Amino acid sequence: xxxxxxxxxxxxxxxxxxxxxxxxxxxxxxxxxxxxxxxxxxxxxxxxxxxxxxxxxxxxxxxxxxxxxxxxxxxxxxxxxxxxxxxxxxxxxxxxxxxxxxxxxxxxxxxxxxxxxxxxxxxxxxxxxxxxxxxxxxxxxxxxxxxxxxxxxxxxxxxxxxxxxxxxxxxxxxxxxxxxxxxxxxxxxxxxxxxxxxxxxxxxxxxxxxxxxxxxxxxxxxxxxxxxxxxxxxxxxxxxxxxxxxxxxxxxxxxxxxxxxxxxxxxxxxxxxxxxxxxxxxxxxxxxxxxxxxxxxxxxxxxxxxxxxxxxxxxxxxxxxxxxxxxxxxxxxxxxxxxxxxxxxxxxxxxxxxxxxxxxxxxxxxxxxxxxxxxxxxxxxxxxxxxxxxxxxxxxxxxxxxxxxxxxxxxxxxxxxxxxxxxxxxxxxxxxxxxxxxxxxxxxxxx
Numbered sequence: 001x002x003x004x005x006x007x008x009x010x011x012x013x014x015x016x017x018x019x020x021x022x023x024x025x026x027x028x029x030x031x032x033x034x035x036x037x038x039x040x041x042x043x044x045x046x047x048x049x050x051x052x053x054x055x056x057x058x059x060x061x062x063x064x065x066x067x068x069x070x071x072x073x074x075x076x077x078x079x080x081x082x083x084x085x086x087x088x089x090x091x092x093x094x095x096x097x098x099x100x101x102x103x104x105x106x107x108x109x110x111x112x113x114x115x116x117x118x119x120x121x122x123x124x125x126x127x128x129x130x131x132x133x134x135x136x137x138x139x140x141x142x143x144x145x146x147x148x149x150x151x152x153x154x155x156x157x158x159x160x161x162x163x164x165x166x167x168x169x170x171x172x173x174x175x176x177x178x179x180x181x182x183x184x185x186x187x188x189x190x191x192x193x194x195x196x197x198x199x200x201x202x203x204x205x206x207x208x209x210x211x212x213x214x215x216x217x218x219x220x221x222x223x224x225x226x227x228x229x230x231x232x233x234x235x236x237x238x239x240x241x242x243x244x245x246x247x248x249x250x251x252x253x254x255x256x257x258x259x260x261x262x263x264x265x266x267x268x269x270x271x272x273x274x275x276x277x278x279x280x281x282x283x284x285x286x287x288x289x290x291x292x293x294x295x296x297x298x299x300x301x302x303x304x305x306x307x308x309x310x311x312x313x314x315x316x317x318x319x320x321x322x323x324x325x326x327x328x329x330x331x332x333x334x335x336x337x338x339x340x341x342x343x344x345x346x347x348x349x350x351x352x353x354x355x356x357x358x359x360x361x362x363x364x365x366x367x368x369x370x371x372x373x374x375x376x377x378x379x380x381x382x383x384x385x386x387x388x389x390x391x392x393x394x395x396x397x398x399x400x401x402x403x404x405x406x407x408x409x410x411x412x413x414x415x416x417x418x419x420x421x422x423x424x425x426x427x428x429x430x431x432x433x434x435x436x437x438x439x440x441x442x443x444x445x446x447x
Contacts, residue, residue, distance in 0.1 A: 003066070003107040003118055005035040005075075007047045007283070011191060012132040013106060014056045015183035016156055022106070022128075031096065032060040035075045035114050036067050050281075052191030064096060066114055079117035088121045106130060110152065110169075111142040119148050129169065130156035133302040136166040136176075137370055138336030139378040144172065158184060160305040161340065163363020167374045171381040185285075185310050192286030199282060199290045209249035209276055211240040212287055212307075214298030217253030223326055223334070232319045234267045236297045239318055239348035241271045243295060251278045251287060288313055297348050299323065300334070300341040308357045315357065316348035317341050321402065330408050331377045339373050339403050340366065368392045369400060376408050390415060 004010040010032065016022060017030070038044035047053060048063050057063065066075055069092070080088045093099065106128040107115035119127055129152055136157040144152075149172040157166050159178035166176040203209065213236040219226045233250065240248050250264055268275040278287070284303040288296070288311045296307040296315045300323065307313040320342035327335055344362055346353050372392050375385040393415040397404065401416065410417030426432075 001031045001033050001103060001105055001118075002060070003033045003035060003105070003115060004047060005037045005108060005114075007050055007052070007191065008132050009108055009130070010034075010047055010053070010056055011187045012130055012156070012158065012179060012184060014059050015187045016106075016130065016179045017059050018187070019180045019183040021156065021177065021179065028104075029062075029101075030060045031062045031064055032056075033064045033066050033118075036065075037076050037114070041067055041074070051194040055190040055193070056187070062096070066118075069095065075114040075117075077113065079113050080120055082120070085120050085123055089123070092121065104128065106156075108132075110144060110148070111140060116148075119151070123147065125151065127152045128154055128156060129174070130179075131166070131168060132158055134160065134300075134305060134337035134340055135333050136168045137161070137164055137340060138333060139167045139374040139381060140169050140171065141331065141333050144169070149174075158306075160302070160309045161344070161363050161366060162359055163361070164340075164366055164370065165363075167336075167371070167382075171378075181310060188283065188285045188310075189289060192283050192289060195280075195282035195286035196290045198280055199278075199287065202278070202280065203249075203276065203291075207247055207274075208291060209245075209247045210293055211243070211245035211248045211295040211297065212284075212291065212293045213237060213240060213248060213250045214284060214296065214301045214303055215250065215252035216299055216301050218299065218323070220253075221334070223323060228322075230263050232299060232322075234263055235349065236318045237264055237267050237273070237275060238271065239316065239353075240295065240297055241273050243316075243348065243353050245295060246273045248273060248275045249278055249287070249291065249293070250275055251282075251284060285310065295354055297353075298341075300338040302337065304341060304345065309359060312356050314354050315345055316351075316353040317345040318348050320347075324402050330405055335377060336370060336373060339370065342402075343369060369396075369403065373403055376404060376412060376414070379412055 002013045004013060022028065034046050034048045036044060036046040046065065046067070070078055103122050103125045105118055105122055105125050107118060108130065109115055110119060110127065110129050136155065152169060152172060152174045155166055155168050155174055155176045156179055157176055159181060213233065215233055217229065218224050219229045224232070237248060237250070264275050264277065285306055288307050293313060296304060296313055297318055298304045299317065299319045304315045304317070308315045320338060323338055324342060327338060343366055344357065368388070371385055372389045375382050375389045379386070397416045404416060406417060409415070
């Protein structure tokens with residue numbers, strides 16, 4: 001059973017199937033389980049009703065709706081009580097005619113529902129986790145209980161940065177496996193055919209945009225305000241104009257307010273450039289394949305790396321310094337994608353842009369930084385990285401200090417932290433009481 005909540009996720013598992021990563025077609029009965037995780041699912045379109053889904057459908061024997069099965073519960077907020085998990089398994093098997101056959105689960109983030117709920121229900125089933133973005137390179141956000149982590153067979157991921165090894169679930173000994181780039185590009189091309197037709201009607205062949213700007217709607221996850229995000233988009237436009245582009249396409253987040261386009265149009269008039277705002281629901285990868293732009297600019301969207309890795313398009317960043325300063329808490333899962341984009345891509349406002357990225361050696365160069373950031377995010381899960389992190393920080397903190405917070409370095413007693421503050425913490429009465437309680441508990445267990 002393949003659980004997917006987005007069209008991109010379904011495309012990823014379809015690419016994995018076509019690449020043979022789940023064995024021959026005849027060996028398994030394939031069920032795609034669709035989850036609509038929108039805040040109000042009733043007013044949004046599930047992926048199996050989106051344009052292009054018919055290109056994915058042949059890979060599956062059946063398509064089921066998780067929302068319909070657990071109704072009236074919401075997929076994000078519901079999971080079974082532990083004592084009821086067996087009853088729910090029987091209900092699923094009966095409703096979907098599974099009989100007593102063994103079941104394997106392929107799902108997105110195992111850290112949250114609905115994937116976690118499914119893993120609880122099928123408590124004996126092997127689990128394949130797949131990740132379709134830059135977050136796979138970062139550490140696992142939440143603790144996975146042993147009865148679940150011990151069943152995870154692998155992490156399937158897109159190989160956006162060759163040589164960079166994902167940290168996701170590594171603390172449980174789970175091995176990563178890349179989905180071939182050719183397979184995912186082929187799937188995206190198929191489901192993007194309708195979008196390409198729309199773009200052909202929307203954008204005349206003469207004077208088509210040569211630069212694409214990517215919106216993310218970062219205010220929705222409270223990293224910046226709406227006004228700041230609007231200005232971030234204007235900065236992207238100015239950077240594209242600075243690079244010599246006079247016809248520019250802005251692809252906003254689907255939930256972006258209309259005010260964004262108004263601000264961009266005002267800035268475009270001031271700069272003497274033409275900006276087209278693409279409000280239609282077209283995948284960014286469809287835009288890349290159709291337009292073949294000379295430049296893509298964004299903040300830290302995964303689509304920046306798909307443009308570079310899949311289509312060889314020059315990419316650049318804007319605003320990552322501000323986000324590195326703002327993002328909280330330090331464990332925020334967006335920190336590694338933000339770090340990767342900031343470290344690999346040129347700054348569109350201050351550096352020369354327009355050349356394709358050479359990603360051949362990027363993974364080897366980026367690995368130590370990502371592991372150091374990952375250790376600082378989840379030090380208890382990766383104690384084996386402490387020695388490497390200390391050595392790397394000793395030699396590189398002066399040039400890479402923006403990726404680390406002094407308070408975090410102090411708390412972990414790492415280079416760059418404040419030794420005075422660390423000593424003060426050790427002397428703090430609350431800390432001393434906690435240490436005494438831990439020692440007493442340990443002694444009692446030994447006794």
